[in-house]
Amino acid sequence: MTRPKHRSTNLTHEQKRLICLHSRQFPKTTQAQLGQWAKEQFKLDYVPSQAAMSYMLKKRLQFELISGEGRDQKKLRTVKCPEVDSALANWFLYCQARQLKLPGDLVRHKARVFYELLSPQLRSSVTTAPPQFSNGWMHSFMGRHGFSLGGGKGSKGGRGSRADGKDSDGRPRFAAETSVISTLEHLKLAVNGVPPENVYWLHETRLFYCMSPDRQDVPPGYHPEKKLTMLLSVNADGSDRLNPFLVGPHPIPPDPTTTDEERKFQFACNSKAWVPPTMLRDWLMALDWRMRVSNRQIVLIIDSVAAVSVQKVKLSNVKVHYVERNHAGELCMRSLEMGIVAAVKRRYRHHFLDNALDQREEGELDIFDVPLQKVIEWVASGWQQIPRSRIMASFAQTGVPVMSENGNEITSDNRADDRLDAQIQLLLKRLKPMSPLRLIEVVAPSAERACDEDLTDADFADSALHATQGSTGMAVRPEDVLRHTQTVQAEASLENSSDGSASFDPQELSAPRRNTNSFASASDFPGFDQGYPGVGKTSLMNQYVNQKFSNQYKATIGADFLTKEIMLDDKLVTMQIWDTAGQERFQSLGVAFYRGADACVLVYDITNPKSFEKLDTWRDEFLAQAGPRDPDAFPFIVLGNKVDKESERRVQKEKAQEWCRAKNVQQPIQHFETSAKEATSVEEAFQTIASSALQKGQEDDIYVPETIDLSGTSSKRESSSCC
Numbered sequence: 082m083t084r085p086k087h088r089s090t091n092l093t094h095e096q097k098r099l100i101c102l103h104s105r106q107f108p109k110t111t112q113a114q115l116g117q118w119a120k121e122q123f124k125l126d127y128v129p130s131q132a133a134m135s136y137m138l139k140k141r142l143q144f145e146l147i148s149g150e151g152r153d154q155k156k157l158r159t160v161k162c163p164e165v166d167s168a169l170a171n172w173f174l175y176c177q178a179r180q181l182k183l184p185g186d187l188v189r190h191k192a193r194v195f196y197e198l199l200s201p202q203l204r205s206s207v208t209t210a211p212p213q214f215s216n217g218w219m220h221s222f223m224g225r226h227g228f229s230l231g232g233g234k235g236s237k238g239g240r241g242s243r244a245d246g247k248d249s250d251g252r253p254r255f256a257a258e259t260s261v262i263s264t265l266e267h268l269k270l271a272v273n274g275v276p277p278e279n280v281y282w283l284h285e286t287r288l289f290y291c292m293s294p295d296r297q298d299v300p301p302g303y304h305p306e307k308k309l310t311m312l313l314s315v316n317a318d319g320s321d322r323l324n325p326f327l328v329g330p331h332p333i334p335p336d337p338t339t340t341d342e343e344r345k346f347q348f349a350c351n352s353k354a355w356v357p358p359t360m361l362r363d364w365l366m367a368l369d370w371r372m373r374v375s376n377r378q379i380v381l382i383i384d385s386v387a388a389v390s391v392q393k394v395k396l397s398n399v400k401v402h403y404v405e406r407n408h409a410g411e412l413c414m415r416s417l418e419m420g421i422v423a424a425v426k427r428r429y430r431h432h433f434l435d436n437a438l439d440q441r442e443e444g445e446l447d448i449f450d451v452p453l454q455k456v457i458e459w460v461a462s463g464w465q466q467i468p469r470s471r472i473m474a475s476f477a478q479t480g481v482p483v484m485s486e487n488g489n490e491i492t493s494d495n496r497a498d499d500r501l502d503a504q505i506q507l508l509l510k511r512l513k514p515m516s517p518l519r520l521i522e523v524v525a526p527s528a529e530r531a532c533d534e535d536l537t538d539a540d541f542a543d544s545a546l547h548a549t550q551g552s553t554g555m556a557v558r559p560e561d562v563l564r565h566t567q568t569v570q571a572e573a574s575l576e577n578s579s580d581g582s583a584s585f586d587p588q589e590l591s592a593p594r595r596n597t598n599s600f601a602s603a604s605d606f607p608g609f610d611q612g613y614p615g616v617g618k619t620s621l622m623n624q625y626v627n628q629k630f631s632n633q634y635k636a637t638i639g640a641d642f643l644t645k646e647i648m649l650d651d652k653l654v655t656m657q658i659w660d661t662a663g664q665e666r667f668q669s670l671g672v673a674f675y676r677g678a679d680a681c682v683l684v685y686d687i688t689n690p691k692s693f694e695k696l697d698t699w700r701d702e703f704l705a706q707a708g709p710r711d712p713d714a715f716p717f718i719v720l721g722n723k724v725d726k727e728s729e730r731r732v733q734k735e736k737a738q739e740w741c742r743a744k745n746v747q748q749p750i751q752h753f754e755t756s757a758k759e760a761t762s763v764e765e766a767f768q769t770i771a772s773s774a775l776q777k778g779q780e781d782d783i784y785v786p787e788t789i790d791l792s793g794t795s796s797k798r799e800s801s802s803c804c
Contacts, residue, residue, distance in 0.1 A: 420475030
């Protein structure tokens with residue numbers, strides 16, 4: 082008589098989640114060792130197979146992000162046709178957000194419509210046995226997404242308030258754990274008692290990435306097909322900028338040199354470049370998982386998001402507040418939009434217009450056509466380059482209690498944006514449009530504010546076919562994963578222990594909440610890179626910031642800049658390094674760029690004596706136009722570049738050092754010989770000038786220039802426009 086085969090019990094989703102977290106904690110663990118660990122940890126009667134471990138790790142993201150109510154289940158709910166399910170869910174939420182009552186017959190009809198639209202792209206196993214979309218399917222679909230039907234005419238589903246779908250004031254009914262902000266008082270109540278590092282803001286906006294600066298090409302109601310929808314999120318103290326979520330009109334080619342985790346953005350595409358509600362839901366769940374692992378409770382303010390989700394999403398560590406989509410709600414968030422979003426767009430327009438000028442010089446016909454891949458790179462880099470003080474000051478203006486480390490009020494340093502505006506106006510002047518737009522119309526056109534799309538069934542079907550590319554920006558520090566894994570393992574051990582003893586002590590494993598402000602204070606300062614044309618100023622800057630070098634020479638037009646954050650004396654310092662053009666025709670722009678600078682780097686070429694002889698001219702011109710309070714104490718540094726060409730040297734090191742001593746006998750100017758190509762002494766030189774500038778900033782009063790009125794109401798700003 083054969084012995085009956087013992088049937089093993091499947092693992093729960095919570096156990097699978099712990100296995101995935103353990104694998105993250107110990108990445109060198111083999112799948113066989115992982116199975117043995119699971120047997121001992123969960124007191125199983127068997128060792129899970131290697132195939133089971135492989136399956137779990139392939140679906141790691143599903144198990145790690147699984148909601149709390151599904152962790153005790155043992156099987157994932159599979160959907161026969163996920164594309165139809167996604168299209169229908171997005172259509173349902175789209176209608177619900179517009180207060181449309183949906184009878185059950187209409188939902189089933191739409192499911193059949195989406196199936197017909199998507200059937201050419203579906204698997205043969207689905208099309209050979211089409212789903213029937215019965216009442217049972219309807220019940221499963223509604224339960225899977227947490228939907229409820231409205232009580233419209235002909236509807237058979239729902240009674241009373243459940244079928245209404247709206248509050249007494251006619252607004253869509255939000256989940257119980259959310260609230261609506263329509264005044265500044267509502268905002269203050271929402272963030273009351275919450276540390277600034279735990280107050281996050283999510284904003285949706287658009288970018289017409291090929292928009293001409295000529296008014297003749299931008300008629301009223303201009304809504305081009307080449308547009309990018311951007312979801313931007315950051316916390317109030319600027320310490321955590323989530324990777325931007327970008328939705329474009331078509332796919333971008335994959336980059337084989339980088340992984341999804343290394344990309345500084347998340348990208349999706351559909352024909353209308355809109356954000357589907359289910360995509361926003363997945364983003365919220367990923368954010369909640371990150372905060373759960375980091376042991377943080379945050380407040381998320383969702384502003385101007387067209388894909389407002391009114392279904393109940395259970396989030397354990399994220400408290401959601403929606404900003405009312407009316408004039409009052411817009412006024413509450415205006416300082417954030419004009420301070421942070423406009424800063425991103427300003428940096429993009431600078432790249433865009435500079436590229437257009439290059440295209441015209443190369444003889445291209447459509448000079449404003451930019452590949453989407455390059456657009457995304459410019460947006461992602463611009464997002465990272467916003468000064469932290471700008472973010473903190475924007476939140477402070479809305480009433481969020483953001484203070485500096487010494488308890489003083491935050492003051493926004495707008496010098497970088499002032500210089501960018503001057504550079505944009507210079508580029509516009511060189512492009513010579515027939516009827517140029519005003520500066521505010523170029524930087525942040527009002528038409529780019531997020532607005533609702535009139536979507537068709539084909540648009541919903543199209544959005545269901547494209548997967549996302551890039552990282553969601555929810556990366557978690559390894560130590561947070563370690564602590565979270567140990568904590569949940571301790572809880573699991575306590576629950577699984579039959580004799581009441583525990584192998585872990587939760588009190589010993591619990592760690593204090595992560596402090597994102599571990600440094601003493603943050604500082605932003607601009608420095609300038611000056612010198613004769615062709616000495617390698619741009620190459621030095623790129624080597625220091627991006628660790629890249631290019632042999633291709635491209636003359637700087639006017640000025641360009643890069644940003645880098647470094648730690649100096651336990652302070653987070655944001656360096657804004659401006660690269661000025663060496664040609665004489667651009668020297669008249671000095672006043673616009675130099676005023677308020679904290680340091681200056683003078684560069685010469687050791688193979689070009691004329692570049693060294695011009696150092697006096699560059700230094701004197703800088704001091705005259707920058708107007709520092711104490712010219713003798715102003716931080717300068719001299720770099721002799723291209724030491725990799727030692728055989729061609731024509732400027733001796735001793736001669737340069739003597740020049741530095743002659744300019745300031747008491748405290749000679751520091752001198753370095755560098756190579757942008759081989760990265761020789763580049764890091765040391767910029768660290769030195771950063772330390773000098775930081776010391777000067779502590780001794781002097783902070784210079785705050787006049788801000789630029791982006792509302793378009795300042796007649797003085799308009800009259801001074803060079804366009």
